[in-house]
Amino acid sequence: MARIIVVTSGKGGVGKTTSSAAIGTGLAQRGHSTVIIDFDVGLRNLDLIMGCERRVVYDFVNVINGEATLNQALIKDKRTEGLFILPASQTRDKDALTEEGVSKVLEELKERFDYIVCDSPAGIEKGAQMALYFADEAIVVTNPEVSSVRDSDRILGILQSKSLRAREGQEPVKEHLLVTRYNPARVSAGEMLSVADVEEILAIPLLGVIPESQDVLKASNQGEPVILNADAQAGQAYSDAVDRLLGEDRAHRFLDEQKQGFLKRLLGGGRG
Amino acid sequence: MSLLDYFRSKQSPRSASTAKERLQVIVAHERGQRNQPDYLPRMQQEILEVIRKYVPVEQDDVHVQVDENGNCSVLELNVTLPG
Ligand SMILES: Nc1ncnc2c1ncn2[C@@H]1O[C@H](COP(=O)(O)OP(=O)(O)O)[C@@H](O)[C@H]1O
Ligand SMILES: [Mg+2]
Numbered sequence: 001m002a003r004i005i006v007v008t009s010g011k012g013g014v015g016k017t018t019s020s021a022a023i024g025t026g027l028a029q030r031g032h033s034t035v036i037i038d039f040d041v042g043l044r045n046l047d048l049i050m051g052c053e054r055r056v057v058y059d060f061v062n063v064i065n066g067e068a069t070l071n072q073a074l075i076k077d078k079r080t081e082g083l084f085i086l087p088a089s090q091t092r093d094k095d096a097l098t099e100e101g102v103s104k105v106l107e108e109l110k111e112r113f114d115y116i117v118c119d120s121p122a123g124i125e126k127g128a129q130m131a132l133y134f135a136d137e138a139i140v141v142t143n144p145e146v147s148s149v150r151d152s153d154r155i156l157g158i159l160q161s162k163s164l165r166a167r168e169g170q171e172p173v174k175e176h177l178l179v180t181r182y183n184p185a186r187v188s189a190g191e192m193l194s195v196a197d198v199e200e201i202l203a204i205p206l207l208g209v210i211p212e213s214q215d216v217l218k219a220s221n222q223g224e225p226v227i228l229n230a231d232a233q234a235g236q237a238y239s240d241a242v243d244r245l246l247g248e249d250r251a252h253r254f255l256d257e258q259k260q261g262f263l264k265r266l267l268g269g270g271r272g
Numbered sequence: 273m274s275l276l277d278y279f280r281s282k283q284s285p286r287s288a289s290t291a292k293e294r295l296q297v298i299v300a301h302e303r304g305q306r307n308q309p310d311y312l313p314r315m316q317q318e319i320l321e322v323i324r325k326y327v328p329v330e331q332d333d334v335h336v337q338v339d340e341n342g343n344c345s346v347l348e349l350n351v352t353l354p355g
Contacts, residue, residue, distance in 0.1 A: 146294065146295055161306070190287065190289065193292060197292045
């Protein structure tokens with residue numbers, strides 16, 4: 001039975017697309033056929049992060065409107081076996097995704113894939129609600145920062161009241177907290193909320209903590225999901241998160257400030 | 273953390289704990305409102321208009337809340353009148 005996982009947050013720029021790309025890739029790496037869908041109508045970006053922007057011909061809305069078949073629109077990832085991308089439409093028509101249309105496409109995808117990862121747009125309005133409506137699980141991406149945490153709590157409220165599972169009184173959407181852009185040094189300096197703080201406020205199970213890292217920018221520059229960089233801490237943290245998503249037990253890493261030499265600390269050195 | 277940051281963080285109160293306290297308050301408040309019926313904001317507006325016919329009150333002087341009490345709901349109306 002295919003699982004639909006939405007990657008959502010309320011707030012923009014917190015790392016939803018980065019996380020969708022990494023987690024979708026990680027699921028496929030582990031042998032599960034996976035499609036990542038870009039729900040950000042008008043602001044297509046998943047293609048860039050996945051490095052397939054030059055190969056987009058048809059998009060999600062074309063499929064809904066019957067202008068292309070799913071096979072024509074799906075882009076096969078060149079690096080990871082069993083991974084496909086369904087790009088967002090660049091139309092400015094915000095109503096292009098209808099509940100009926102999305103439902104039809106998802107039903108078809110469910111026949112072919114083990115996991116359907118939905119990269120949500122920002123906000124709590126229609127676009128974000130459409131991305132989460134059919135979800136079985138939700139990865140709530142949160143930065144350790146006041147507005148992001150508050151917005152995450154609001155999106156949790158929407159998951160619990162406006163998703164299909166909530167509407168039909170089924171078992172609730174399974175919630176996961178993914179803290180991203182975490183900076184342990186700033187946490188120990190008392191300048192940034194800790195993972196424990198965020199967990200306590202949002203009160204949902206922790207899937208992973210992704211450190212703030214230059215490697216993420218480098219990965220997006222190159223159009224390669226950061227999880228493919230096994231040397232990068234952010235890549236390793238995403239790998240752990242995927243393992244946990246699949247039910248494995250993994251200790252959390254990179255939560256503490258890395259021990260640096262005194263001189264380096266004095267000079268304010270340290271990589272992001 | 274540079275040396276400068278180190279002294280700065282020792283001097284000022286730790287801003288993360290302020291953030292946490294503020295978040296706990298606002299999130300609890302917003303969760304309370306989450307389960308309120310959709311008609312509540314409109315009803316609050318109309319009640320406000322009725323009261324204003326008689327007493328000058330501000331928007332935040334009127335609080336309307338629905339509390340679930342087992343099998344019945346209680347509509348609580350709180351109006352702060354000018355002294
Ligand atoms: N762990 C991280 N460390 C550093 N930068 C990050 C991290 N995660 C995301 N970013 C950066 O944050 C920005 C927004 O990320 P993105 O995934 O596009 O967010 P969203 O999809 O939520 O709008 C991008 O520039 C991305 O490179
Ligand atoms: Mg995005």
